[in-house]
Amino acid sequence: xxxxxxxxxxxxxxxxxxxxxxxxxxxxxxxxxxxxxxxxxxxxxxxxxxxxxxxxxxxxxxxxxxxxxxxxxxxxxxxxxxxxxxxxxxxxxxxxxxxxxxxxxxxxxxxxxxxxxxxxxxxxxxxxxxxxxxxxxxxxxxxxxxxxxxxxxxxxxxxxxxxxxxxxxxxxxxxxxxxxxxxxxxxxxxxxxxxxxxxxxxxxxxxxxxxxxxxxxxxxxxxxxxxxxxxxxxxxxxxxxxxxxxxxxxxxxxxxxxxxxxxxxxxxxxxxxxxxxxxxxxxxxxxxxxxxxxxxxxxxxxxxxxxxxxxxxx
Amino acid sequence: xxxxxxxxxxxxxxxxxxxxxxxxxxxxxxxxxxxxxxxxxxxxxxxxxxxxxxxxxxxxxxxxxxxxxxxxxxxxxxxxxxxxxxxxxxxxxxxxxxxxxxxxxxxxxxxxxxxxxxxxxxxxxxxxxxxxxxxxxxxxxxxxxxxxxxxxxxxxxxxxxxxxxxxxxxxxxxxxxxxxxxxxxxxxxxxxxxxxxxxxxxxxxxxxxxxxxxxxxxxxxxxxxxxxxxxxxxxxxxxxxxxxxxxxxxxxxxxxxxxxxxxxxxxxxxxxxxxxxxxxxxxxxxxxxxxxxxxxxxxxxxxxxxxxxxxxxxxxxxxxxxxxxxxxxxxxxxxxxxxxxxxxxxxxxxxxxxxxxxxxxxxxxxxxxxxxxxxxxxxxxxxx
Numbered sequence: 215x216x217x218x219x220x221x222x223x224x225x226x227x228x229x230x231x232x233x234x235x236x237x238x239x240x241x242x243x244x245x246x247x248x249x250x251x252x253x254x255x256x257x258x259x260x261x262x263x264x265x266x267x268x269x270x271x272x273x274x275x276x277x278x279x280x281x282x283x284x285x286x287x288x289x290x291x292x293x294x295x296x297x298x299x300x301x302x303x304x305x306x307x308x309x310x311x312x313x314x315x316x317x318x319x320x321x322x323x324x325x326x327x328x329x330x331x332x333x334x335x336x337x338x339x340x341x342x343x344x345x346x347x348x349x350x351x352x353x354x355x356x357x358x359x360x361x362x363x364x365x366x367x368x369x370x371x372x373x374x375x376x377x378x379x380x381x382x383x384x385x386x387x388x389x390x391x392x393x394x395x396x397x398x399x400x401x402x403x404x405x406x407x408x409x410x411x412x413x414x415x416x417x418x419x420x421x422x423x424x425x426x427x428x429x430x431x432x433x434x435x436x437x438x439x440x441x442x443x444x445x446x447x448x449x450x451x452x453x454x455x456x457x458x459x460x461x462x463x464x465x466x467x468x469x470x471x472x473x474x475x476x477x478x479x480x481x482x483x484x485x486x487x488x489x490x491x492x493x494x495x496x497x498x499x500x501x502x503x504x505x506x507x508x509x510x511x512x513x514x515x516x517x518x519x520x521x522x523x524x525x526x527x528x
Numbered sequence: 529x530x531x532x533x534x535x536x537x538x539x540x541x542x543x544x545x546x547x548x549x550x551x552x553x554x555x556x557x558x559x560x561x562x563x564x565x566x567x568x569x570x571x572x573x574x575x576x577x578x579x580x581x582x583x584x585x586x587x588x589x590x591x592x593x594x595x596x597x598x599x600x601x602x603x604x605x606x607x608x609x610x611x612x613x614x615x616x617x618x619x620x621x622x623x624x625x626x627x628x629x630x631x632x633x634x635x636x637x638x639x640x641x642x643x644x645x646x647x648x649x650x651x652x653x654x655x656x657x658x659x660x661x662x663x664x665x666x667x668x669x670x671x672x673x674x675x676x677x678x679x680x681x682x683x684x685x686x687x688x689x690x691x692x693x694x695x696x697x698x699x700x701x702x703x704x705x706x707x708x709x710x711x712x713x714x715x716x717x718x719x720x721x722x723x724x725x726x727x728x729x730x731x732x733x734x735x736x737x738x739x740x741x742x743x744x745x746x747x748x749x750x751x752x753x754x755x756x757x758x759x760x761x762x763x764x765x766x767x768x769x770x771x772x773x774x775x776x777x778x779x780x781x782x783x784x785x786x787x788x789x790x791x792x793x794x795x796x797x798x799x800x801x802x803x804x805x806x807x808x809x810x811x812x813x814x815x816x817x818x819x820x821x822x823x824x825x826x827x828x829x830x831x832x833x834x835x836x837x838x839x840x841x842x843x844x845x846x847x848x849x850x851x852x853x854x855x856x857x858x859x860x861x862x863x864x865x866x867x868x869x870x871x872x873x874x875x876x877x878x879x880x881x882x883x884x885x886x887x888x889x890x891x892x893x894x895x896x897x898x899x900x901x902x903x904x905x906x907x908x909x910x911x912x
Contacts, residue, residue, distance in 0.1 A: 323626055324626055324627070327626065354626065378681065378683075404574075404685065405573070407568070407570070408569055408574060410630055411630070412622060412629060413579045413629040414628050415628075416628070417627070422574060422577060436562060438560070450685065452683060454579075460581070461578045462578060462580075463576065464578075464684075466684075467683070467684040467686065494686055496686050514625070515624050518560070522622065522624045522625050522628070523628075523630055524624075525562060526560065526561050526562055527563050527632070527633075528620050528621060528623055
C-alpha cells in the first residue's frame with residue numbers, strides 16, 4: 215500500500231513538474247492575429263495551397279502549433295511571421311496595387327520553385343507545408359491565365375513613336391540622376407557588352423541587359439560567388455509591341471535598372487546596390503526602402519550570385 | 529515525457545536546417561554552364577532588338593558610330609560609312625525565372641555596310657551583305673533582309689549620347705601659314721608633305737596658306753592672298769598669340785606651333801585623331817565645265833559654326849629669283865587657291881568657279897567646319 219502510494223506520489227510529482235515546466239515555458243502569445251481586411255481572391259485550389267503552405271507566415275491567420283510555443287522555437291516563429299507579413303500579407307492583399315499583386319504571384323511561384331519558400335527550416339518541422347511538384351503545377355496553371363502578350367494597339371504605337379521623336383528632338387539633360395543609395399545613372403552603359411536579352415510574358419515587357427567589363431569578365435571566368443566589387447549590370451525595359459508582321463518590338467521605354475556590386479557598401483542588400491530610374495526623364499523610382507525590395511526578389515537567384523540573366527546553356 | 533523529447537529534437541532540427549540553409553545558399557551546388565561567348569559587340573551600340581515568337585528567335589541590331597548618327601539625326605537618309613550587324617539568337621526558357629525567356633545560342637550574324645557608289649556619288653550606295661552563319665532553312669531573300677535591317681527604328685535609350693559616338697571618328701586638319709619670301713619656311717613645307725604621306729590612310733588633312741606680308745621684301749609669292757593673312761590674324765585672336773609669323777602651323781584650330789616643329793605637331797595630330805569628333809561632314813560634288821557644285825551634309829550641333837571649302841592645288845614648284853630664298857627652287861604641297869565660307873544648314877550646296885589651271889587630278893577640295901567663337905574645327909573631310 216505504502217509502496218504503491220509512494221510510487222504513485224513520486225510519479226505524480228514528476229508528472230506535475232513536467233506539466234508545470236512545459237506550461238511555464240510555452241509562450242501564450244507567439245504572434246497575434248490581427249483582423250483579415252481584404253483577403254486574396256484566387257481559385258479555390260490555389261487558395262488551399264497558399265493556406266496550407268504560406269499562410270502561417272504571410273497572413274493574419276497564423277496557426278500556431280503547441281510546439282511552436284516552445285522556448286527558442288517561439289522566438290524563431292515569431293520572427294519569421296513578423297518578417298513574412300512585412301514582405302506581403304494575404305489578409306491585407308487588396309491594399310496592394312494590381313501590378314504589385316501580379317508581380318508577387320509570379321515571384322511566389324519562382325521562390326517556391328527555387329526551394330526558397332516556405333522557409334526550408336520551417337518545412338522541416340511542418341512537413342504538411344511542403345510544396346510538391348503537383349502544387350507547383352497548380353500555381354503555374356493559374357499564372358498561365360494571367361500571361362500578357364504583346365499589344366498591337368495604334369495608340370500605343372503612336373505613344374512610342376512620340377516618345378522616340380521627343381528623344382530625337384530634345385538633347386538629353388546633362389545632369390545625372392542619383393538613387394537613394396547613391397547610385398547614379400551611368401550613360402556609359404551604351405559601351406558595355408550586351409549580356410543577354412529577355413522576353414517577359416509575366417508582365418509584357420522586353421529587356422536588354424548590359425554588363426560592364428568587370429562583370430563580363432567575372433561571368434566568363436565563372437567567378438560569381440560572389441561577383442567582384444565594381445561589377446555593374448544595367449537592364450533596360452521596354453513595353454512589347456506587336457508590329458503586325460510577327461515581330462515583337464520595343465514600344466515605350468519603361469525604365470533602366472542597375473545592380474552595382476560593392477560587398478561592403480551594400481551589405482544590407484546582399485552586396486548589390488539596386489537602383490531604378492523610370493521613363494525617359496529617369497525619375498528615381500519608389501522610396502528609400504526600394505533597394506531592399508529588389509534584393510528580396512533577387513534572392514530567388516542566390517545560387518547565381520543574385521543575377522538571373524546569365525548567358526547560360528539550358 | 530516522450531513527447532517533450534520529440535519536441536526538443538524538433539527544435540534542434542530547426543537549427544540544423546537553418547545552418548544548412550545559410551551555407552548552401554551562397555555557393556551554388558550546380559556547375560555553372562556559361563554559354564560560349566559568341567559575339568563581341570565592342571565598338572558597336574545597340575539600335576534596337578526584336579523577338580520573333582513564331583521562329584522562336586531574338587535579334588539584336590547593332591550599329592557603328594555612323595549608323596548611330598543616322599538614327600540620332602532622323603534625316604531619313606542613309607549614308608556611306610554606316611554599318612549594321614544583326615545578331616539572331618535562339619530563344620530559350622529562363623531557368624531561373626518562370627515568366628521570362630532569354631536569348632540562347634547564336635544562330636546567325638548579318639552585316640550590312642553602306643559604301644559610296646563611285647560613279648554616282650551622293651545618291652546611291654553599294655550594299656554588301658554578309659551572312660556568316662546562315663541557319664538552315666533561313667531566308668535567302670537578301671534584299672528583304674537588308675531592308676529589314678535598314679528600316680528598323682531605333683529604340684528609345686535614355687541619355688543617348690549623340691555627340692560622342694564610341695567609334696573613333698577623330699581627325700586632324702593641319703593649316704600651315706607660309707611664304708616663298710621667308711627663309712625658314714621651306715622646312716615647314718617639307719614637313720607638311722611628310723605629314724600627308726605618313727598619314728595617307730588616316731583622316732589627316734593638310735593645307736597651306738601663302739600669306740602676303742612677305743611680298744614687299746623683294747619677292748612676290750604668286751600664291752599669296754590678303755585673305756590668308758586675315759585668317760592667320762583671326763588665329764592670333766582665337767589662340768591668343770601676340771603677333772603673326774611664318775611658318776606657323778595650326779592643328780584643328782586649337783593649338784599652334786612653329787611650322788617645322790615636327791615632334792609637337794605630330795603629337796597634336798595623333799591626339800586629335802584619337803578624339804571623337806563633334807560633327808560629321810560629308811561632301812559630294814559634280815563638275816560641269818568650269819563649275820564645281822559641292823553638296824554637303826552635316827550632323828551634330830552646328831550653331832555658331834561656319835563651313836569652309838578650300839580648293840587646293842596638290843603640288844607646285846617655283847624658281848625664286850629674289851628675297852630671302854633667292855636662287856632656290858621651292859616645291860609646295862596642298863596650296864590653298866580659294867577659300868570659300870559657306871553658311872551652314874544641315875545640308876546644302878555651294879558653287880565654286882574653277883581657275884584656268886585647275887585639273888581634276890592635280891587639285892582637290894577639302895571642307896571643314898569651324899566654330900566662329902573659338903576657332904575650333906569640329907569636322908573635316910575631303911571631296912572624293
